[in-house]
Amino acid sequence: MRASRPVSLRRRLLTILAVPMVLAWLGSGALIYGLALYYANVNYDRSLIEGAQMLERMTRSGAGREELSPQVRVLIEYDTDNPTYYSVRSLHHGVLASNLDLPLPAALPAAGAAPQLDSIVHDGRELRMASLAIAQHDPADTIVMSIAESLDQRRELAREILIGTSPVVLLLILIVLVLVWFGVSRGLRLLDPLTQQIAQRRARDLSALDQSQVPVEIRPLTRTIDALFVRLRELLDLQERFIADAAHQLRTPLAGLRLQAERALADPRPDSVRDALAHVERLSAGAGRAAGQLLALARAQTSNEDDAATCAVDLARLARSYAGERVPDALAARVDLGYEGPSEGLLVGGDAVMLREALVNLVDNALTYAGANGTATISLQRESSTIVLAVDDSGPGVAEEWWPRLGERFFRPPDSRREGSGLGLAIVRRIAERHHASVAFDRGRDGRGLRVTLRFPAA
Incomplete structure (x- = not known):
């Protein structure tokens, strides 16, 4: 072709x-x-x-x-x-x-x-x-x-007059076209400084272009290029941050895995090997979860409103269905997991996959911190023109002074005794921003535990 x-x-x-x-x-x-x-x-x-x-x-x-x-x-x-x-x-x-x-x-x-x-x-x-x-x-x-x-x-x-004058007029038009051709060719040379400016840039130089040498008619194009540079710089920053986060999160479990492997090799007794394998299983599960959360955070950070498929999502049906899926995990952790709200009919505009990811992290946090014989509740209701999704638990909660920092990457309250990566609420906050929702933290029921509330605009 x-x-x-x-x-x-x-x-x-x-x-x-x-x-x-x-x-x-x-x-x-x-x-x-x-x-x-x-x-x-x-x-x-x-x-x-x-x-x-x-x-x-x-x-x-x-x-x-x-x-x-x-x-x-x-x-x-x-x-x-x-x-x-x-x-x-x-x-x-x-x-x-x-x-x-x-x-x-x-x-x-x-x-x-x-x-x-x-x-x-x-x-x-x-x-x-x-x-x-x-x-x-x-x-x-x-x-x-x-x-x-x-x-x-x-x-x-x-x-006769028409025949005599038409060639003269045609000749004048041809002369004008030739002059226009040379004028356009000369005018296009004004783009040479811009071409040289871009050609001489280093690979990672994403600063704004110098507009002083750019014709006024071309400045919309250069502004578009500058906006592209900004988006590329953001993507590169996210890539570097992801690499740093992955190194930060995976260094400890990988070191622990190596330590347990050396322990099993040094002491081949069955009890010692079994204990080492149990630690390996726990560390590998934590590493896998940390890697999954890193990928979820990277996906939430790089998703644009125009990039993701946006449609009407029935949040009530999604939350109720997901609560049913997590019942076996709640029983294994001896936590009473419940759902309060309608079975369907609460619509929000957004990405169903990302909304489910937010629910995954909220419920994981609730099941982790509720503790044995505790409770975790997913509640959903309509308030005026907003849909309110809340997940609370009966765990020890978080001191009020740390609420403003909840949602920062890798932040864990100083008094937290549970294992975690500090990424769950960061993922929830980013997904909420993506869906124009607000995130608020409060005490759970009866003043115990932590309550995380997301307010979505109704579709």
């Missing part, structure tokens, strides 16, 4: 300019033809009027009456290519002389008035006719003298 031809800005601009210029050339041709025809009509009409007036004078001076002498007929009919037609008509006696039976004008001119112009069609030919009236001794009679000619010569003159 052939590769598509790369888009040329220079060629595109020339094409965009060429189309209106061709239309302008055609429009100018129509305008030139119209103007040429207009001025041809003006001049030919003037000549026709003068011809009618001359015909009147020559007739009067010839014989003292309104008739045409042979000399006058020769003067009128001398042009055989564009013949002139005439008619001398008495309203009382009819046609006195003519070489074409011209009709009377639509409105008879007044005697002694200036010649009157009319456009007529005679035998399928378009004619332009000038008419004037001459008063007679007999008051009941008037002589109407008409002289006419075809419109063909006028149109031919307009066409």
Whole structure:
């Protein structure tokens, strides 16, 4: 398959300019033809009027009456290519002389008035006719003298003017296009400093571009590039933070695994090996959970509102279903896990996978800190235009002074005696931010334990 031809800005601009210029050339041709025809009509009409007036004078001076002498007929009919037609008509006696039976004008001119112009069609030919009236001794009679000619010569003159001027106009348009081509080529050189600025950057240099050398029209593009640099810098920071977090979280369990392996190798007795394997199992489970939480936090941090699939999620159905899944874990930990709320119908806009991840971490915390014979409760309700999700436990809780720091990565209250990575609530906070929800901490029921409340805008 052939590769598509790369888009040329220079060629595109020339094409965009060429189309209106061709239309302008055609429009100018129509305008030139119209103007040429207009001025041809003006001049030919003037000549026709003068011809009618001359015909009147020559007739009067010839014989003292309104008739045409042979000399006058020769003067009128001398042009055989564009013949002139005439008619001398008495309203009382009819046609006195003519070489074409011209009709009377639509409105008879007044005697002694200036010649009157009319456009007529005679035998399928378009004619332009000038008419004037001459008063007679007999008051009941008037002589109407008409002289006419075809419109063909006028149109031919307009066409000749159009044909003569069109190449000149076309040449001017071509010259303008060539000048535009060179102007665009020269103007595109203004992008060279920007190209050099980007080419000379180091791989990790994501600072904003220098706008002082960038044309105003290109600055929206450079601002978009700067915004891309910001997002890339955030992703690189997240990547570096993830690597540091992974090293921080996995260093201790990996060291413990190595220590237990060395212990089992040093003391091969079954009881010692069994105890070492139990420690290995516990440490590997903790490492696996820490790795899972690190990945969940990285996914929550890198997810954008526009990147994740957002839809209406029935939070009541999701919470109730998940509470049922965790019942075996709660029984194993001797914790009474319950759900309070409707079975369905509480909709929020968001990502179902991420909302489930938030529930996973909240319930894990509740089961971990509730302790044996404790309680953990998932509650869900609607308050005005918000959906309130709360998970509380009956454990020792967290001192109020540490509540503002809950949700920080790797933060664990100083008096906490349970094992953990300090990532669970950080994941919950990030997912809540992703869904425009607020996170609040309070005492649990009867003033015991910890209550984590998320307020979502209803879908």
